[in-house]
Amino acid sequence: MRESIPKIEIEGREVPFIKGAYISTGLLRAASLQFTLPLTYDGYRNLWNKEVTFYFEQGDSKPIFRGYIKRVKEDFDQITIMAQDMLGYLVLGGNPENAKIALTDTDNIDGLTAGNAIRKAIDKAQLSSKISTTYIGDTTPLVSSSRPPLRGTMTILDIIKDLLGRAVDNSSSPPRPNIARLIDNGSTSELIIEPQSILDNTDVKHVFTEYGNIIDLRLINKKVPTVVIINGFNGVKGTYSHETAMAAYDRNYLEATNEKLKSPAECKDFAEKIFRANLETQYEYTLSSWEGAHLNENDVVRIETEDRRFSGVYRVSGKKIAFTPSTFDVGVNINRSPPTLVEYIAQQDN
Numbered sequence: 277m278r279e280s281i282p283k284i285e286i287e288g289r290e291v292p293f294i295k296g297a298y299i300s301t302g303l304l305r306a307a308s309l310q311f312t313l314p315l316t317y318d319g320y321r322n323l324w325n326k327e328v329t330f331y332f333e334q335g336d337s338k339p340i341f342r343g344y345i346k347r348v349k350e351d352f353d354q355i356t357i358m359a360q361d362m363l364g365y366l367v368l369g370g371n372p373e374n375a376k377i378a379l380t381d382t383d384n385i386d387g388l389t390a391g392n393a394i395r396k397a398i399d400k401a402q403l404s405s406k407i408s409t410t411y412i413g414d415t416t417p418l419v420s421s422s423r424p425p426l427r428g429t430m431t432i433l434d435i436i437k438d439l440l441g442r443a444v445d446n447s448s449s450p451p452r453p454n455i456a457r458l459i460d461n462g463s464t465s466e467l468i469i470e471p472q473s474i475l476d477n478t479d480v481k482h483v484f485t486e487y488g489n490i491i492d493l494r495l496i497n498k499k500v501p502t503v504v505i506i507n508g509f510n511g512v513k514g515t516y517s518h519e520t521a522m523a524a525y526d527r528n529y530l531e532a533t534n535e536k537l538k539s540p541a542e543c544k545d546f547a548e549k550i551f552r553a554n555l556e557t558q559y560e561y562t563l564s565s566w567e568g569a570h571l572n573e574n575d576v577v578r579i580e581t582e583d584r585r586f587s588g589v590y591r592v593s594g595k596k597i598a599f600t601p602s603t604f605d606v607g608v609n610i611n612r613s614p615p616t617l618v619e620y621i622a623q624q625d626n
Contacts, residue, residue, distance in 0.1 A: 298340060310359075415443035451549060479576055
């Protein structure tokens with residue numbers, strides 16, 4: 277543990293917490309904050325759906341976490357509180373049912389780019405007061421919400437995943453997906469869209485060194501997509517599968533859209549590129565340190581070790597912070613591979 281002076285507020289009022297843990301795994305999954313209060317804390321029976329903010333340092337202008345309380349549990353001498361960020365709120369909308377909208381031929385989000393369609397969907401669900409889209413941006417390349425149009429009753433999160441899954445940036449190698457993540461503007465959470473970061477040394481946010489600030493480094497084996505389906509322009513499609521990889525990694529599907537591709541052969545070639553990129557960089561690492569608490573998903577960091585296999589640039593995929601009123605531990609998940617687009621398209625539990 278290292279020294280820090282974190283702060284938790286409920287509805288803007290600082291509370292005397294005992295200990296806490298923050299977890300963010302990225303990939304459009306809700307971040308969580310769990311913390312304990314003394315049983316003497318007044319008003320704990322009426323905390324459900326109250327806003328919570330977690331500041332890593334007392335003087336920080338923006339919180340690391342902003343969310344809403346989902347569960348309160350009373351024990352003998354303390355209260356355990358679990359909150360989820362605005363992605364969790366996006367799923368439930370503050371209610372037991374998922375936040376959904378009905379899309380019909382007369383009431384829909386057709387004719388818009390992905391960013392504008394997501395903004396309109398959030399507005400239609402009446403969640404814009406909780407999740408701002410002022411700086412949402414758009415996908416690279418731009419894609420249309422009309423090809424194909426979305427119909428039926430859909431959750432807001434499924435709409436976001438569907439539209440993001442249509443855009444793959446082929447301007448660099450390997451091809452890059454677009455991601456959506458939350459940032460905080462100091463008063464509310466903002467949903468933004470951006471291409472996955474390019475791994476180079478031009479925009480490194482933090483440096484971790486073997487003998488300086490790395491406590492531990494562990495390897496995690498990631499899922500490799502073994503059947504890749506690419507949808508191109510005007511209905512063309514191509515599939516790439518690898519039998520040997522399926523035998524080793526099982527049958528894992530990935531489907532995405534790249535409307536710049538105009539023949540089945542181009543789609544299949546692009547599918548193979550995505551397979552190779554994931555196969556060659558299939559590992560993720562969990563790094564323990566006393567630094568990196570303010571790193572965000574998609575930030576680029578550099579690892580410096582004597583082992584060249586591990587040295588180099590990585591992107592942040594998630595983080596964990598365990599803390600007390602005066603100490604903390606930080607765990608940062610990093611990887612070199614593009615997250616498989618199926619992780620953004622498929623239904624995820626929050």
